[in-house]
Amino acid sequence: MAFFLFILLVAAIGGLIFLGLRLLDFKKDNEQLRSELSNQQQEQAAKVGKYEAHIKKLTDFANGLKDKVQRLAKWQKMADAEVQAEALLASARNELVKAESEARRLTEVAQQQASALVADADATLTEAKAEADRLNANAQQQATSLLLSAQNEAREIPENARRQAAAYEQTARAMKNLIEGYGDQYLIPTRSLLDELAEDFGHKEAGEELKRARKNSLLMIRNGTAGRCSYVEANRRETAVNFVVDAFNGKVDSILSRVKNDNVGTLQQAIHDAFTVVNLNGKAFRDATITEEYLAARLEELKWAAVTQQLKLDEREEQKRIKDQIREEEKARKEYERAIREAAKEEDLIRRAIEKAQEQMGHASAQQRADYERQLEELTQRLTDAESRNQRALSMAQQTKRGHVYVISNVGSFGENVYKIGLTRRLEPLDRIRELGDSSVPFEFDVHALLFSDDAPALENQLHKHFVMMQMNKVNYRKEFFKVDLAHIRSEIESLGLSAKWTMTSEAKEYRETLAIEKAICDNPAQREAWTKRQLALEVIDNEFMEPAEVEAE
Numbered sequence: 001m002a003f004f005l006f007i008l009l010v011a012a013i014g015g016l017i018f019l020g021l022r023l024l025d026f027k028k029d030n031e032q033l034r035s036e037l038s039n040q041q042q043e044q045a046a047k048v049g050k051y052e053a054h055i056k057k058l059t060d061f062a063n064g065l066k067d068k069v070q071r072l073a074k075w076q077k078m079a080d081a082e083v084q085a086e087a088l089l090a091s092a093r094n095e096l097v098k099a100e101s102e103a104r105r106l107t108e109v110a111q112q113q114a115s116a117l118v119a120d121a122d123a124t125l126t127e128a129k130a131e132a133d134r135l136n137a138n139a140q141q142q143a144t145s146l147l148l149s150a151q152n153e154a155r156e157i158p159e160n161a162r163r164q165a166a167a168y169e170q171t172a173r174a175m176k177n178l179i180e181g182y183g184d185q186y187l188i189p190t191r192s193l194l195d196e197l198a199e200d201f202g203h204k205e206a207g208e209e210l211k212r213a214r215k216n217s218l219l220m221i222r223n224g225t226a227g228r229c230s231y232v233e234a235n236r237r238e239t240a241v242n243f244v245v246d247a248f249n250g251k252v253d254s255i256l257s258r259v260k261n262d263n264v265g266t267l268q269q270a271i272h273d274a275f276t277v278v279n280l281n282g283k284a285f286r287d288a289t290i291t292e293e294y295l296a297a298r299l300e301e302l303k304w305a306a307v308t309q310q311l312k313l314d315e316r317e318e319q320k321r322i323k324d325q326i327r328e329e330e331k332a333r334k335e336y337e338r339a340i341r342e343a344a345k346e347e348d349l350i351r352r353a354i355e356k357a358q359e360q361m362g363h364a365s366a367q368q369r370a371d372y373e374r375q376l377e378e379l380t381q382r383l384t385d386a387e388s389r390n391q392r393a394l395s396m397a398q399q400t401k402r403g404h405v406y407v408i409s410n411v412g413s414f415g416e417n418v419y420k421i422g423l424t425r426r427l428e429p430l431d432r433i434r435e436l437g438d439s440s441v442p443f444e445f446d447v448h449a450l451l452f453s454d455d456a457p458a459l460e461n462q463l464h465k466h467f468v469m470m471q472m473n474k475v476n477y478r479k480e481f482f483k484v485d486l487a488h489i490r491s492e493i494e495s496l497g498l499s500a501k502w503t504m505t506s507e508a509k510e511y512r513e514t515l516a517i518e519k520a521i522c523d524n525p526a527q528r529e530a531w532t533k534r535q536l537a538l539e540v541i542d543n544e545f546m547e548p549a550e551v552e553a554e
Contacts, residue, residue, distance in 0.1 A: 055096050206311050210304035217297045221245060226294040230286040240288035248278045248290050252298045256305055261313045264306035271298060317478070331426065346382075354379045403456035404429040405463070407489055408436070412443035412511030414481065418472060419448070419489060421463050422480045423456040443511045448486060449500045451493065459498075466492055 066086075220226045224238075227245045231237035251274035255267050275295050282288035403425035409418060424432035429450055437444040453459045464480065467489070473479035482489075490502055521528035 206304055206308040210301065210308055213297065213300045213304050217294070217301060220294050220297055225291060227288065227290050229282075229288040231288075237286075240282070240285040243285065244278050244282040244288045244290060245294075247281070248274060248294075248298075251278070252301075256302060259302065259305040259309055261306065261309040264302065267302055267306075268299060271295070271302060317476075350379050350382050401455045401457060403453065405451045405453055405456050405459050406433060406447060407449040407486075408433055408445040408447050409486075409506050410437070410441055410443055410445045411506045411508040412514065413441045414472075416506075417483060417485055419482055419484060419486065420445070420480050421460065421467070421482060421489070423460045425456070443508065443514075446503070446506045446508060448503050448506075449490070449493070451498055451500045453498075459496075462496075463489075463492065 217226075224241070227241040227248075229237045229240040229244075231240055252271055255270045255274070259267060272295075275290055279289040282290075403423050405421065405423045406429060408420050408422075410420075411418075420436075426432045430447070433445055433447060451459065464477075467482045467484055470482040470484040471477070471479070472481040472483055486504060490504075493500065517531065521531050
Protein backbone atom coordinates (compact mmCIF):
# COMPACT_ATOMS: atom_id res chain seq x y z
CA MET A 1 0.00 0.00 0.00
CA ALA A 2 2.82 2.39 0.84
CA PHE A 3 4.28 1.77 -2.59
CA PHE A 4 0.95 2.62 -4.13
CA LEU A 5 0.81 5.93 -2.21
CA PHE A 6 4.33 6.68 -3.32
CA ILE A 7 3.25 6.17 -6.91
CA LEU A 8 0.37 8.54 -6.40
CA LEU A 9 2.70 11.15 -4.90
CA VAL A 10 5.07 10.84 -7.82
CA ALA A 11 2.13 11.23 -10.17
CA ALA A 12 1.04 14.37 -8.34
CA ILE A 13 4.55 15.80 -8.48
CA GLY A 14 4.70 14.93 -12.19
CA GLY A 15 1.41 16.71 -12.70
CA LEU A 16 2.76 19.78 -10.95
CA ILE A 17 5.91 19.65 -13.07
CA PHE A 18 3.77 19.28 -16.17
CA LEU A 19 1.73 22.24 -15.01
CA GLY A 20 4.93 24.28 -14.57
CA LEU A 21 6.07 23.42 -18.06
CA ARG A 22 2.74 24.44 -19.44
CA LEU A 23 3.08 27.76 -17.63
CA LEU A 24 6.44 28.32 -19.35
CA ASP A 25 4.81 27.60 -22.68
CA PHE A 26 2.16 30.10 -21.78
CA LYS A 27 4.83 32.79 -21.23
CA LYS A 28 6.40 32.00 -24.60
CA ASP A 29 3.00 32.28 -26.21
CA ASN A 30 2.55 35.71 -24.59
CA GLU A 31 5.83 36.86 -26.13
CA GLN A 32 4.59 35.76 -29.57
CA LEU A 33 1.47 37.82 -29.01
CA ARG A 34 3.64 40.97 -28.94
CA SER A 35 4.80 40.34 -32.53
CA GLU A 36 1.34 39.44 -33.84
CA LEU A 37 -0.54 42.66 -33.26
CA SER A 38 -3.60 42.03 -35.33
CA ASN A 39 -4.39 38.58 -33.74
CA GLN A 40 -3.15 39.11 -30.18
CA GLN A 41 -6.49 39.48 -28.49
CA GLN A 42 -7.96 36.42 -30.16
CA GLU A 43 -4.89 34.32 -29.46
CA GLN A 44 -4.79 35.51 -25.81
CA ALA A 45 -8.44 34.63 -25.33
CA ALA A 46 -7.83 31.23 -26.86
CA LYS A 47 -4.84 30.59 -24.62
CA VAL A 48 -6.74 31.77 -21.52
CA GLY A 49 -9.49 29.33 -22.44
CA LYS A 50 -6.93 26.62 -22.81
CA TYR A 51 -5.41 27.46 -19.42
CA GLU A 52 -8.80 27.54 -17.75
CA ALA A 53 -9.64 24.15 -19.20
CA HIS A 54 -6.26 22.89 -18.06
CA ILE A 55 -6.72 24.37 -14.59
CA LYS A 56 -10.12 22.83 -14.44
CA LYS A 57 -8.54 19.56 -15.44
CA LEU A 58 -5.86 20.01 -12.73
CA THR A 59 -8.52 21.00 -10.21
CA ASP A 60 -10.47 17.91 -11.06
CA PHE A 61 -7.30 15.94 -10.82
CA ALA A 62 -6.47 17.53 -7.41
CA ASN A 63 -10.00 16.86 -6.15
CA GLY A 64 -9.55 13.27 -7.22
CA LEU A 65 -6.27 13.12 -5.37
CA LYS A 66 -7.96 14.64 -2.33
CA ASP A 67 -10.62 11.98 -2.41
CA LYS A 68 -8.01 9.34 -2.66
CA VAL A 69 -6.07 10.91 0.26
CA GLN A 70 -9.22 10.93 2.33
CA ARG A 71 -9.71 7.29 1.53
CA LEU A 72 -6.12 6.68 2.58
CA ALA A 73 -6.33 8.81 5.74
CA LYS A 74 -6.39 5.71 7.78
CA TRP A 75 -2.91 5.11 6.75
CA GLN A 76 -1.08 7.26 9.31
CA LYS A 77 2.30 6.75 7.81
CA MET A 78 1.24 8.56 4.69
CA ALA A 79 -0.43 11.56 6.50
CA ASP A 80 2.06 14.06 5.12
CA ALA A 81 1.14 13.15 1.50
CA GLU A 82 -2.14 14.97 1.76
CA VAL A 83 -0.45 18.07 3.19
CA GLN A 84 2.04 18.07 0.36
CA ALA A 85 -0.71 17.59 -2.18
CA GLU A 86 -2.59 20.54 -0.67
CA ALA A 87 0.57 22.62 -0.82
CA LEU A 88 1.16 21.71 -4.45
CA LEU A 89 -2.43 22.49 -5.26
CA ALA A 90 -2.20 25.87 -3.58
CA SER A 91 1.03 26.61 -5.46
CA ALA A 92 -0.64 25.64 -8.72
CA ARG A 93 -3.51 27.98 -7.92
CA ASN A 94 -1.13 30.84 -7.20
CA GLU A 95 0.65 30.23 -10.49
CA LEU A 96 -2.71 30.20 -12.21
CA VAL A 97 -3.63 33.54 -10.65
CA LYS A 98 -0.27 34.97 -11.73
CA ALA A 99 -0.77 33.57 -15.25
CA GLU A 100 -4.23 35.15 -15.46
CA SER A 101 -2.83 38.50 -14.24
CA GLU A 102 0.04 38.32 -16.74
CA ALA A 103 -2.43 37.43 -19.49
CA ARG A 104 -4.60 40.47 -18.61
CA ARG A 105 -1.51 42.70 -18.55
CA LEU A 106 -0.33 41.39 -21.91
CA THR A 107 -3.81 41.88 -23.31
CA GLU A 108 -3.82 45.51 -22.12
CA VAL A 109 -0.36 46.07 -23.60
CA ALA A 110 -1.50 44.50 -26.86
CA GLN A 111 -4.57 46.75 -26.88
CA GLN A 112 -2.39 49.82 -26.22
CA GLN A 113 0.01 48.80 -28.99
CA ALA A 114 -2.95 48.13 -31.28
CA SER A 115 -4.32 51.62 -30.49
CA ALA A 116 -0.89 53.10 -31.21
CA LEU A 117 -0.74 51.18 -34.46
CA VAL A 118 -4.23 52.35 -35.36
CA ALA A 119 -3.15 55.94 -34.67
CA ASP A 120 -0.04 55.46 -36.75
CA ALA A 121 -2.16 53.90 -39.46
CA ASP A 122 -4.53 56.89 -39.34
CA ALA A 123 -1.57 59.27 -39.60
CA THR A 124 -0.10 57.22 -42.44
CA LEU A 125 -3.50 57.17 -44.14
CA THR A 126 -3.73 60.96 -43.83
CA GLU A 127 -0.27 61.34 -45.31
CA ALA A 128 -1.15 58.81 -48.01
CA LYS A 129 -4.28 60.80 -48.87
CA ALA A 130 -2.24 63.99 -49.09
CA GLU A 131 0.35 62.24 -51.27
CA ALA A 132 -2.45 60.77 -53.37
CA ASP A 133 -3.95 64.24 -53.86
CA ARG A 134 -0.55 65.58 -54.87
CA LEU A 135 0.03 62.67 -57.25
CA ASN A 136 -3.49 63.08 -58.64
CA ALA A 137 -2.80 66.76 -59.33
CA ASN A 138 0.48 65.88 -61.01
CA ALA A 139 -1.24 63.11 -62.94
CA GLN A 140 -3.90 65.55 -64.14
CA GLN A 141 -1.22 68.00 -65.26
CA GLN A 142 0.67 65.23 -67.04
CA ALA A 143 -2.57 63.94 -68.56
CA THR A 144 -3.39 67.45 -69.83
CA SER A 145 0.10 67.78 -71.25
CA LEU A 146 -0.09 64.33 -72.84
CA LEU A 147 -3.52 65.13 -74.23
CA LEU A 148 -2.23 68.32 -75.87
CA SER A 149 0.79 66.46 -77.19
CA ALA A 150 -1.45 63.66 -78.46
CA GLN A 151 -3.73 66.18 -80.16
CA ASN A 152 -0.75 67.82 -81.83
CA GLU A 153 0.60 64.44 -82.91
CA ALA A 154 -2.89 63.46 -84.09
CA ARG A 155 -2.98 66.57 -86.28
CA GLU A 156 0.47 65.73 -87.61
CA ILE A 157 -0.30 62.04 -88.22
CA PRO A 158 -2.39 62.58 -91.40
CA GLU A 159 0.28 64.85 -92.88
CA ASN A 160 3.03 62.40 -91.92
CA ALA A 161 0.95 59.55 -93.26
CA ARG A 162 0.41 61.42 -96.52
CA ARG A 163 4.14 62.11 -96.80
CA GLN A 164 4.98 58.48 -96.05
CA ALA A 165 2.31 57.27 -98.47
CA ALA A 166 3.68 59.59 -101.16
CA ALA A 167 7.22 58.37 -100.46
CA TYR A 168 6.13 54.72 -100.65
CA GLU A 169 4.18 55.44 -103.84
CA GLN A 170 7.23 57.10 -105.40
CA THR A 171 9.38 54.17 -104.35
CA ALA A 172 6.92 51.66 -105.79
CA ARG A 173 6.74 53.62 -109.05
CA ALA A 174 10.54 53.85 -109.18
CA MET A 175 10.93 50.10 -108.65
CA LYS A 176 8.24 49.42 -111.28
CA ASN A 177 10.04 51.68 -113.75
CA LEU A 178 13.35 49.94 -113.04
CA ILE A 179 11.76 46.52 -113.58
CA GLU A 180 9.37 47.21 -116.47
CA GLY A 181 11.15 50.10 -118.16
CA TYR A 182 9.93 53.62 -118.88
CA GLY A 183 8.23 53.26 -122.26
CA ASP A 184 6.81 56.47 -123.75
CA GLN A 185 4.89 57.78 -120.75
CA TYR A 186 7.62 60.18 -119.62
CA LEU A 187 8.47 61.70 -123.00
CA ILE A 188 8.87 65.48 -122.93
CA PRO A 189 9.32 67.51 -126.13
CA THR A 190 12.92 68.68 -125.99
CA ARG A 191 12.00 71.73 -127.99
CA SER A 192 10.05 73.01 -124.98
CA LEU A 193 13.42 73.42 -123.23
CA LEU A 194 14.48 75.83 -125.97
CA ASP A 195 11.47 78.15 -125.71
CA GLU A 196 13.02 80.39 -123.05
CA LEU A 197 16.39 80.65 -124.78
CA ALA A 198 17.50 83.49 -127.00
CA GLU A 199 17.29 83.00 -130.74
CA ASP A 200 21.07 83.24 -131.13
CA PHE A 201 21.70 80.77 -128.29
CA GLY A 202 23.76 77.96 -129.80
CA HIS A 203 25.11 74.62 -128.67
CA LYS A 204 28.41 76.24 -127.66
CA GLU A 205 26.62 78.50 -125.17
CA ALA A 206 24.63 75.48 -123.95
CA GLY A 207 27.91 73.62 -123.48
CA GLU A 208 29.17 76.42 -121.26
CA GLU A 209 25.98 76.28 -119.19
CA LEU A 210 26.45 72.52 -118.87
CA LYS A 211 30.00 73.04 -117.57
CA ARG A 212 28.72 75.57 -115.00
CA ALA A 213 26.00 73.15 -113.88
CA ARG A 214 28.58 70.38 -113.37
CA LYS A 215 30.87 72.71 -111.42
CA ASN A 216 27.94 73.62 -109.19
CA SER A 217 27.25 69.92 -108.48
CA LEU A 218 30.91 69.32 -107.57
CA LEU A 219 30.91 72.41 -105.34
CA MET A 220 27.88 71.10 -103.43
CA ILE A 221 29.70 67.81 -102.79
CA ARG A 222 32.76 69.66 -101.46
CA ASN A 223 30.61 71.93 -99.27
CA GLY A 224 28.73 68.95 -97.83
CA THR A 225 25.33 70.17 -99.06
CA ALA A 226 24.72 67.24 -101.41
CA GLY A 227 23.45 64.97 -98.61
CA ARG A 228 22.54 64.90 -94.94
CA CYS A 229 22.40 62.35 -92.12
CA SER A 230 21.22 62.12 -88.47
CA TYR A 231 24.39 60.56 -87.05
CA VAL A 232 25.86 62.66 -84.22
CA GLU A 233 29.46 61.53 -84.73
CA ALA A 234 31.04 63.57 -87.51
CA ASN A 235 33.03 60.63 -88.90
CA ARG A 236 30.03 58.31 -89.16
CA ARG A 237 27.87 61.11 -90.57
CA GLU A 238 30.42 61.94 -93.27
CA THR A 239 30.82 58.27 -94.18
CA ALA A 240 27.07 57.73 -94.52
CA VAL A 241 26.59 60.91 -96.59
CA ASN A 242 29.48 59.99 -98.90
CA PHE A 243 27.97 56.53 -99.33
CA VAL A 244 24.55 57.76 -100.52
CA VAL A 245 26.06 60.57 -102.63
CA ASP A 246 28.39 58.11 -104.39
CA ALA A 247 25.48 55.72 -104.98
CA PHE A 248 23.29 58.50 -106.37
CA ASN A 249 26.04 59.95 -108.56
CA GLY A 250 26.83 56.52 -109.98
CA LYS A 251 23.22 56.12 -111.09
CA VAL A 252 22.92 59.69 -112.40
CA ASP A 253 26.20 59.55 -114.34
CA SER A 254 25.01 56.36 -116.01
CA ILE A 255 21.71 58.05 -116.86
CA LEU A 256 23.38 61.19 -118.24
CA SER A 257 25.57 59.06 -120.49
CA ARG A 258 22.39 58.12 -122.39
CA VAL A 259 21.26 61.69 -123.08
CA LYS A 260 19.81 62.25 -126.53
CA ASN A 261 17.67 64.99 -127.97
CA ASP A 262 14.44 63.00 -127.54
CA ASN A 263 14.67 61.21 -124.16
CA VAL A 264 14.99 64.04 -121.62
CA GLY A 265 11.61 63.21 -120.00
CA THR A 266 12.49 59.55 -119.52
CA LEU A 267 15.93 60.36 -118.09
CA GLN A 268 14.43 63.00 -115.82
CA GLN A 269 12.09 60.40 -114.35
CA ALA A 270 14.99 57.94 -114.06
CA ILE A 271 16.94 60.49 -111.97
CA HIS A 272 13.89 61.05 -109.73
CA ASP A 273 13.58 57.27 -109.32
CA ALA A 274 17.27 56.99 -108.43
CA PHE A 275 16.76 59.78 -105.85
CA THR A 276 13.82 57.89 -104.31
CA VAL A 277 15.55 54.49 -104.19
CA VAL A 278 18.85 55.83 -102.78
CA ASN A 279 17.04 57.81 -100.06
CA LEU A 280 14.99 54.73 -99.14
CA ASN A 281 18.14 52.62 -98.79
CA GLY A 282 19.81 55.43 -96.83
CA LYS A 283 17.24 55.19 -94.02
CA ALA A 284 19.27 52.28 -92.62
CA PHE A 285 22.10 54.79 -91.95
CA ARG A 286 20.19 57.23 -89.75
CA ASP A 287 18.21 58.75 -92.63
CA ALA A 288 21.21 59.39 -94.87
CA THR A 289 19.56 61.13 -97.84
CA ILE A 290 20.29 63.22 -100.92
CA THR A 291 19.12 66.82 -100.58
CA GLU A 292 16.49 68.31 -102.85
CA GLU A 293 19.00 71.01 -103.81
CA TYR A 294 21.50 68.45 -105.08
CA LEU A 295 18.75 66.64 -107.00
CA ALA A 296 17.88 69.97 -108.65
CA ALA A 297 21.56 70.51 -109.51
CA ARG A 298 21.84 67.13 -111.25
CA LEU A 299 18.55 67.76 -113.08
CA GLU A 300 20.01 71.07 -114.25
CA GLU A 301 22.92 69.10 -115.74
CA LEU A 302 20.42 66.89 -117.57
CA LYS A 303 18.57 69.93 -118.87
CA TRP A 304 21.67 71.55 -120.38
CA ALA A 305 22.93 68.24 -121.73
CA ALA A 306 19.60 67.74 -123.53
CA VAL A 307 19.57 71.36 -124.73
CA THR A 308 23.10 70.94 -126.10
CA GLN A 309 22.07 67.78 -127.96
CA GLN A 310 18.95 69.44 -129.36
CA LEU A 311 20.81 72.56 -130.46
CA LYS A 312 23.43 70.42 -132.17
CA LEU A 313 20.66 68.56 -133.98
CA ASP A 314 18.93 71.83 -134.89
CA GLU A 315 22.14 73.24 -136.28
CA ARG A 316 22.72 70.07 -138.31
CA GLU A 317 19.16 70.22 -139.61
CA GLU A 318 19.56 73.91 -140.39
CA GLN A 319 22.76 73.19 -142.27
CA LYS A 320 20.98 70.40 -144.14
CA ARG A 321 18.06 72.72 -144.90
CA ILE A 322 20.45 75.40 -146.16
CA LYS A 323 22.28 72.84 -148.28
CA ASP A 324 18.98 71.53 -149.63
CA GLN A 325 17.88 75.08 -150.34
CA ILE A 326 21.18 75.85 -152.08
CA ARG A 327 20.86 72.62 -154.02
CA GLU A 328 17.27 73.45 -154.95
CA GLU A 329 18.20 76.97 -155.93
CA GLU A 330 21.13 75.62 -157.93
CA LYS A 331 18.77 73.28 -159.73
CA ALA A 332 16.39 76.17 -160.36
CA ARG A 333 19.26 78.35 -161.56
CA LYS A 334 20.46 75.66 -163.95
CA GLU A 335 16.90 75.15 -165.10
CA TYR A 336 16.50 78.88 -165.71
CA GLU A 337 19.83 79.02 -167.56
CA ARG A 338 18.90 76.00 -169.63
CA ALA A 339 15.52 77.53 -170.39
CA ILE A 340 17.18 80.82 -171.36
CA ARG A 341 19.67 79.01 -173.58
CA GLU A 342 16.96 76.89 -175.15
CA ALA A 343 14.75 79.94 -175.63
CA ALA A 344 17.65 81.90 -177.17
CA LYS A 345 18.46 78.95 -179.38
CA GLU A 346 14.83 78.63 -180.40
CA GLU A 347 14.66 82.37 -181.08
CA ASP A 348 17.78 82.17 -183.22
CA LEU A 349 16.36 79.22 -185.18
CA ILE A 350 13.03 80.94 -185.65
CA ARG A 351 14.71 84.19 -186.78
CA ARG A 352 16.80 82.23 -189.26
CA ALA A 353 13.66 80.49 -190.49
CA ILE A 354 11.92 83.86 -190.81
CA GLU A 355 14.86 85.36 -192.70
CA LYS A 356 14.95 82.33 -195.00
CA ALA A 357 11.20 82.50 -195.54
CA GLN A 358 11.39 86.24 -196.30
CA GLU A 359 14.27 85.63 -198.79
CA GLN A 360 12.36 82.84 -200.49
CA MET A 361 9.16 84.87 -200.54
CA GLY A 362 10.91 87.48 -202.74
CA HIS A 363 11.37 84.93 -205.53
CA ALA A 364 8.06 83.11 -205.01
CA SER A 365 4.89 83.26 -207.07
CA ALA A 366 1.69 84.72 -205.77
CA GLN A 367 0.41 81.33 -204.61
CA GLN A 368 3.74 80.48 -202.93
CA ARG A 369 3.81 83.96 -201.40
CA ALA A 370 0.58 83.24 -199.54
CA ASP A 371 2.07 80.04 -198.10
CA TYR A 372 5.21 81.89 -197.05
CA GLU A 373 3.14 84.62 -195.40
CA ARG A 374 1.19 82.00 -193.42
CA GLN A 375 4.51 80.32 -192.49
CA LEU A 376 5.97 83.73 -191.49
CA GLU A 377 2.93 84.38 -189.32
CA GLU A 378 3.36 81.05 -187.52
CA LEU A 379 7.11 81.65 -187.12
CA THR A 380 6.45 85.14 -185.78
CA GLN A 381 4.02 83.71 -183.19
CA ARG A 382 6.53 81.05 -182.20
CA LEU A 383 9.20 83.76 -181.90
CA THR A 384 6.90 85.79 -179.66
CA ASP A 385 6.24 82.72 -177.45
CA ALA A 386 9.95 81.93 -177.27
CA GLU A 387 10.81 85.52 -176.36
CA SER A 388 8.08 85.40 -173.67
CA ARG A 389 9.46 82.18 -172.19
CA ASN A 390 12.95 83.59 -172.32
CA GLN A 391 11.83 86.75 -170.58
CA ARG A 392 9.91 84.75 -167.94
CA ALA A 393 12.90 82.51 -167.26
CA LEU A 394 15.18 85.54 -167.09
CA SER A 395 12.77 87.34 -164.75
CA MET A 396 12.44 84.31 -162.40
CA ALA A 397 16.20 83.90 -162.35
CA GLN A 398 16.62 87.55 -161.36
CA GLN A 399 13.82 87.50 -158.72
CA THR A 400 14.53 84.59 -156.35
CA LYS A 401 11.27 84.98 -154.39
CA ARG A 402 9.15 84.08 -157.35
CA GLY A 403 7.94 80.52 -157.42
CA HIS A 404 5.03 78.12 -157.01
CA VAL A 405 3.25 77.11 -153.82
CA TYR A 406 1.85 73.60 -154.21
CA VAL A 407 -0.78 71.56 -152.37
CA ILE A 408 -0.17 67.82 -152.76
CA SER A 409 -1.22 64.57 -151.06
CA ASN A 410 -0.14 60.94 -150.86
CA VAL A 411 -3.03 58.83 -149.59
CA GLY A 412 -1.11 55.56 -149.84
CA SER A 413 1.77 56.88 -147.75
CA PHE A 414 0.10 59.22 -145.22
CA GLY A 415 -3.61 58.50 -145.30
CA GLU A 416 -6.69 60.59 -146.06
CA ASN A 417 -6.85 64.37 -145.45
CA VAL A 418 -3.09 64.76 -145.06
CA TYR A 419 -1.65 67.46 -147.34
CA LYS A 420 1.78 68.94 -147.92
CA ILE A 421 1.93 72.68 -148.52
CA GLY A 422 5.32 73.65 -149.89
CA LEU A 423 7.04 75.82 -152.50
CA THR A 424 9.44 75.43 -155.35
CA ARG A 425 11.30 77.99 -157.47
CA ARG A 426 11.66 75.54 -160.33
CA LEU A 427 10.58 76.76 -163.72
CA GLU A 428 8.74 73.45 -163.98
CA PRO A 429 7.24 72.84 -160.49
CA LEU A 430 6.13 69.32 -161.37
CA ASP A 431 9.78 68.29 -161.55
CA ARG A 432 10.12 69.07 -157.83
CA ILE A 433 6.92 67.19 -157.01
CA ARG A 434 8.13 64.14 -158.93
CA GLU A 435 11.36 64.27 -156.90
CA LEU A 436 9.33 64.24 -153.67
CA GLY A 437 7.65 61.04 -154.85
CA ASP A 438 10.91 59.17 -155.33
CA SER A 439 11.94 55.98 -153.55
CA SER A 440 11.59 57.61 -150.11
CA VAL A 441 7.80 57.08 -150.25
CA PRO A 442 5.95 54.06 -151.64
CA PHE A 443 3.57 56.02 -153.92
CA GLU A 444 3.60 59.16 -156.05
CA PHE A 445 2.08 62.45 -154.90
CA ASP A 446 -1.18 63.80 -156.32
CA VAL A 447 -1.22 67.53 -157.17
CA HIS A 448 -4.31 69.42 -156.01
CA ALA A 449 -3.21 72.99 -156.74
CA LEU A 450 -0.26 75.04 -158.04
CA LEU A 451 -0.18 78.76 -157.19
CA PHE A 452 2.33 81.07 -158.81
CA SER A 453 3.40 83.96 -156.56
CA ASP A 454 5.87 86.82 -156.79
CA ASP A 455 6.66 86.14 -153.09
CA ALA A 456 6.21 82.39 -152.76
CA PRO A 457 8.00 82.11 -149.35
CA ALA A 458 5.65 84.68 -147.79
CA LEU A 459 2.56 82.90 -149.17
CA GLU A 460 3.80 79.55 -147.95
CA ASN A 461 4.58 80.95 -144.48
CA GLN A 462 1.14 82.56 -144.28
CA LEU A 463 -0.59 79.27 -145.06
CA HIS A 464 1.60 77.37 -142.59
CA LYS A 465 0.69 79.80 -139.80
CA HIS A 466 -3.00 79.59 -140.61
CA PHE A 467 -2.98 75.78 -140.38
CA VAL A 468 -0.51 75.60 -137.45
CA MET A 469 -2.93 73.63 -135.23
CA MET A 470 -3.29 71.02 -137.98
CA GLN A 471 0.45 70.27 -138.18
CA MET A 472 1.15 66.55 -138.29
CA ASN A 473 4.55 66.99 -136.63
CA LYS A 474 4.17 69.35 -133.69
CA VAL A 475 7.86 69.13 -132.77
CA ASN A 476 9.62 69.96 -136.04
CA TYR A 477 7.83 72.92 -137.63
CA ARG A 478 9.78 72.48 -140.89
CA LYS A 479 7.75 69.39 -141.72
CA GLU A 480 5.04 70.75 -144.04
CA PHE A 481 2.31 68.11 -143.64
CA PHE A 482 -1.12 69.10 -142.26
CA LYS A 483 -4.12 67.06 -141.15
CA VAL A 484 -6.88 69.17 -142.68
CA ASP A 485 -9.75 68.99 -145.15
CA LEU A 486 -8.84 70.07 -148.69
CA ALA A 487 -11.93 72.28 -148.87
CA HIS A 488 -10.60 74.23 -145.88
CA ILE A 489 -7.27 74.83 -147.66
CA ARG A 490 -9.07 75.96 -150.82
CA SER A 491 -11.33 78.30 -148.86
CA GLU A 492 -8.36 79.94 -147.14
CA ILE A 493 -6.43 80.41 -150.41
CA GLU A 494 -9.47 81.86 -152.19
CA SER A 495 -10.02 84.24 -149.25
CA LEU A 496 -6.58 85.66 -150.07
CA GLY A 497 -7.80 86.55 -153.54
CA LEU A 498 -5.75 83.85 -155.28
CA SER A 499 -7.11 81.68 -158.01
CA ALA A 500 -5.88 78.31 -159.14
CA LYS A 501 -7.02 75.18 -160.89
CA TRP A 502 -8.09 72.68 -158.21
CA THR A 503 -8.28 68.90 -158.26
CA MET A 504 -10.44 68.05 -155.23
CA THR A 505 -10.10 64.28 -155.38
CA SER A 506 -6.96 62.20 -154.85
CA GLU A 507 -6.39 59.92 -157.77
CA ALA A 508 -3.86 57.75 -155.86
CA LYS A 509 -3.76 55.52 -158.92
CA GLU A 510 -0.94 53.21 -157.86
CA TYR A 511 -2.28 52.96 -154.29
CA ARG A 512 -5.79 52.00 -155.34
CA GLU A 513 -4.46 49.53 -157.90
CA THR A 514 -2.28 48.05 -155.17
CA LEU A 515 -5.35 47.57 -152.96
CA ALA A 516 -7.14 45.82 -155.81
CA ILE A 517 -4.14 43.53 -156.43
CA GLU A 518 -3.87 42.70 -152.72
CA LYS A 519 -7.53 41.75 -152.60
CA ALA A 520 -7.23 39.64 -155.77
CA ILE A 521 -4.11 37.72 -154.69
CA CYS A 522 -5.58 37.23 -151.25
CA ASP A 523 -8.77 35.68 -152.63
CA ASN A 524 -7.18 33.76 -155.50
CA PRO A 525 -4.01 31.67 -154.89
CA ALA A 526 -3.46 31.22 -158.65
CA GLN A 527 -3.37 34.97 -159.19
CA ARG A 528 -1.05 35.33 -156.20
CA GLU A 529 1.39 32.84 -157.73
CA ALA A 530 1.20 34.44 -161.18
CA TRP A 531 1.72 37.93 -159.76
CA THR A 532 4.70 36.76 -157.67
CA LYS A 533 6.38 35.18 -160.70
CA ARG A 534 5.77 38.28 -162.78
CA GLN A 535 7.21 40.58 -160.12
CA LEU A 536 10.32 38.44 -159.66
CA ALA A 537 10.88 38.38 -163.41
CA LEU A 538 10.44 42.15 -163.66
CA GLU A 539 12.98 42.67 -160.88
CA VAL A 540 15.60 40.61 -162.76
CA ILE A 541 14.97 42.54 -166.00
CA ASP A 542 15.21 45.89 -164.21
CA ASN A 543 18.50 44.90 -162.60
CA GLU A 544 19.90 43.75 -165.93
CA PHE A 545 19.17 47.03 -167.69
CA MET A 546 19.87 49.29 -164.73
CA GLU A 547 22.82 51.64 -164.91
CA PRO A 548 25.81 50.59 -162.76
CA ALA A 549 25.60 53.76 -160.71
CA GLU A 550 21.92 53.10 -159.93
CA VAL A 551 22.66 49.50 -158.90
CA GLU A 552 25.36 50.70 -156.54
CA ALA A 553 22.99 53.34 -155.11
CA GLU A 554 20.43 50.67 -154.30
